[in-house]
Amino acid sequence: TCTRDGALCAARVSCDVNAGALADPALPHVFEPFARREMLRARDAKRVAWTLALCQRVALAHGGSFTHTPFADGSAVTLSLSVPCEAPV
Numbered sequence: 001t002c003t004r005d006g007a008l009c010a011a012r013v014s015c016d017v018n019a020g021a022l023a024d025p026a027l028p029h030v031f032e033p034f035a036r037r038e039m040l041r042a043r044d045a046k047r048v049a050w051t052l053a054l055c056q057r058v059a060l061a062h063g064g065s066f067t068h069t070p071f072a073d074g075s076a077v078t079l080s081l082s083v084p085c086e087a088p089v
Contacts, residue, residue: 016078031056032053
């Protein structure tokens with residue numbers, strides 16, 4: 001979605017992702033590229049941590065944010081990317 005608040009504009013993208021690659025104790029650390037492997041369930045979880053860390057750093061470098069919100073039952077995680085953009089004239 002794109003929203004406009006006066007002269008400010010933000011683009012937001014959210015998606016729900018199966019949480020199988022992440023154990024509950026790992027959720028606070030999903031943006032740390034060196035998160036301890038035993039905290040992550042899937043074989044490629046280390047790659048997931050690196051990818052999420054990179055996405056967050058790119059978003060922050062552009063004045064945005066990249067966040068995660070776990071489902072109440074732990075079955076999935078909502079990943080949300082928000083970056084500022086120029087409002088159309």
